[in-house]
Amino acid sequence: MSRPQATLEWTNWSRTERTSPERFERPPDVESLVRVVTGAGASPVRVVGAGHSFTGAAATDGVLVSLDAIADVQHVEPRPDGTAHVTVGAGIRLGALNRALAARGLAMRNLGDIDRQSIAGAISTGTHGTGARLGGLATQVVGLRLVTAAGEVVDVDADRHGDLFQAARLGLGAVGLIAAVTLEVVPAFSLEAVEEPWPLDRVLDALDGPDGLVESNDHVEFYWFPHTRRTLTKRNNRVDPRDPGVAPPLGRVRGWVDDELLSNTVFEATNRLTAAARGLTPVVNQVAARALSARRFTAPSYEVFVTPRRVRFREMEYAIPRAALVDVLAEIDRWIERTREHVPFPVEVRFAAPDDVWLSTAYARESAYVAVHQYLRLPYRRYFSAVERIMAEVDGRPHWGKLHWLEAERLAALYPRFTDFLAVRSAQDPEGRFANPYTDRVFGPRG
Ligand SMILES: Cc1cc2nc3c(=O)[nH]c(=O)nc-3n(C[C@H](O)[C@H](O)[C@H](O)COP(=O)(O)OP(=O)(O)OC[C@H]3O[C@@H](n4cnc5c(N)ncnc54)[C@H](O)[C@@H]3O)c2cc1C
Numbered sequence: 248m249s250r251p252q253a254t255l256e257w258t259n260w261s262r263t264e265r266t267s268p269e270r271f272e273r274p275p276d277v278e279s280l281v282r283v284v285t286g287a288g289a290s291p292v293r294v295v296g297a298g299h300s301f302t303g304a305a306a307t308d309g310v311l312v313s314l315d316a317i318a319d320v321q322h323v324e325p326r327p328d329g330t331a332h333v334t335v336g337a338g339i340r341l342g343a344l345n346r347a348l349a350a351r352g353l354a355m356r357n358l359g360d361i362d363r364q365s366i367a368g369a370i371s372t373g374t375h376g377t378g379a380r381l382g383g384l385a386t387q388v389v390g391l392r393l394v395t396a397a398g399e400v401v402d403v404d405a406d407r408h409g410d411l412f413q414a415a416r417l418g419l420g421a422v423g424l425i426a427a428v429t430l431e432v433v434p435a436f437s438l439e440a441v442e443e444p445w446p447l448d449r450v451l452d453a454l455d456g457p458d459g460l461v462e463s464n465d466h467v468e469f470y471w472f473p474h475t476r477r478t479l480t481k482r483n484n485r486v487d488p489r490d491p492g493v494a495p496p497l498g499r500v501r502g503w504v505d506d507e508l509l510s511n512t513v514f515e516a517t518n519r520l521t522a523a524a525r526g527l528t529p530v531v532n533q534v535a536a537r538a539l540s541a542r543r544f545t546a547p548s549y550e551v552f553v554t555p556r557r558v559r560f561r562e563m564e565y566a567i568p569r570a571a572l573v574d575v576l577a578e579i580d581r582w583i584e585r586t587r588e589h590v591p592f593p594v595e596v597r598f599a600a601p602d603d604v605w606l607s608t609a610y611a612r613e614s615a616y617v618a619v620h621q622y623l624r625l626p627y628r629r630y631f632s633a634v635e636r637i638m639a640e641v642d643g644r645p646h647w648g649k650l651h652w653l654e655a656e657r658l659a660a661l662y663p664r665f666t667d668f669l670a671v672r673s674a675q676d677p678e679g680r681f682a683n684p685y686t687d688r689v690f691g692p693r694g
Pocket of ligand 1: 294365
């Protein structure tokens with residue numbers, strides 16, 4: 248497996264991180280993964296999934312491990328209530344996982360908006376979708392097979408090594424390497440998607456209350472176009488596709504025009520235009536927001552959740568208490584108008600239920616997620632720093648895989664179980680063999 252290699256370069260999807268690992272390993276099974284850990288000597292070991300984190304979560308100049316070859320469906324255990332526990336190799340990409348589940352009449356309860364990530368990478372940073380009654384991907388995990396810093400293989404769940412399970416199911420690879428993930432999945436379902444342009448004020452007025460957008464839809468999100476009062480709203484609800492009242496599937500041509508041509512090809516062109524002539528951004532956003540048209544269609548859940556994202560960008564996302572959302576958006580709007588910052592990318596807003604995963608951004612609190620993006624060719628630091636200051640006022644918690652500048656001391660104040668996490672990490676990895684500069688920053692060098 249390990250052989251001499253030429254100088255290696257690794258970079259992440261968003262090109263915010265670049266490293267030269269001393270070695271790259273691609274173990275084919277868990278025994279080989281153990282040998283990578285025990286044979287690493289003093290070098291740190293990090294696993295990389297799809298490299299889709301904007302932060303340096305996966306980066307190392309030590310041993311960089313890919314589990315792309317440990318990506319199989321290992322076990323399916325049907326449950327009396329129709330759910331199933333499905334064990335998969337940690338490197339499986341969400342797209343392959345979705346297809347494997349669909350082939351067995353099963354599906355993930357909720358997903359984010361792309362399917363390129365590995366399952367282990369996605370849970371390790373708290374990847375989430377939207378839905379006020381649902382949690383992120385880590386809440387769907389019921390068991391893990393870990394390789395520890397001592398080179399042992401341990402199976403953990405809520406009953407066996409419960410604290411290690413809590414820490415490792417969202418732990419940035421800092422408490423153990425995940426070799427396999429057991430997920431609780433549900434019977435396959437269809438979603439009817441209703442996508443409509445709405446004025447921002449109408450969205451904000453309609454959000455709350457028992458009949459409000461957030462409570463009355465299984466999954467709701469909206470994109471607000473800075474420099475305008477316009478949004479695109481997306482409401483996805485479970486339906487029986489045989490019901491004559493539900494919308495038909497999207498035609499192939501319309502799907503291509505919306506998801507490829509408008510969302511990617513034209514969007515890339517408008518971003519290049521505004522990068523070259525920044526003053527045009529408000530006008531371009533007005534035109535883009537007006538050009539959006541409504542659509543309604545029904546499809547298997549994983550096809551509705553996921554859209555292709557080919558325009559490269561940088562992103563910061565914060566989870567905030569749901570009640571703070573309207574004020575936070577108003578503050579961001581005021582800052583953009585005051586500073587005349589040019590922001591061609593929409594601001595994305597999603598929702599999640601409180602959960603019990605120690606380092607989950609939605610831990611014990613009803614959350615709204617506010618994500619700001621900037622096109623790859625445009626500077627992002629001033630905009631994101633301003634948003635970070637606004638989020639600090641409402642005790643916002645940054646997505647672990649997206650850009651932010653918080654450090655361990657501040658994060659400790661935001662997470663009630665932070666100290667418990669650090670205790671598990673110290674016990675599991677006292678020498679910091681699974682550490683990197685990012686974990687040093689967010690957890691502190693000695694955990
Ligand atoms: C275009 C785009 C769209 C996105 N959409 C969403 C979204 O809708 N919702 C959302 O919440 N996030 C979203 N993200 C963020 C993304 O889901 C996370 O950053 C996720 O962690 C990326 O998964 P990955 O497989 O690329 O992991 P990587 O970025 O490669 O790794 C992430 C972390 O997991 C660790 N890790 C990976 N595998 C293992 C393992 N086997 N054992 C231990 N640790 C491991 C790594 O060391 C690292 O710390 C998006 C990112 C992009 C670029």
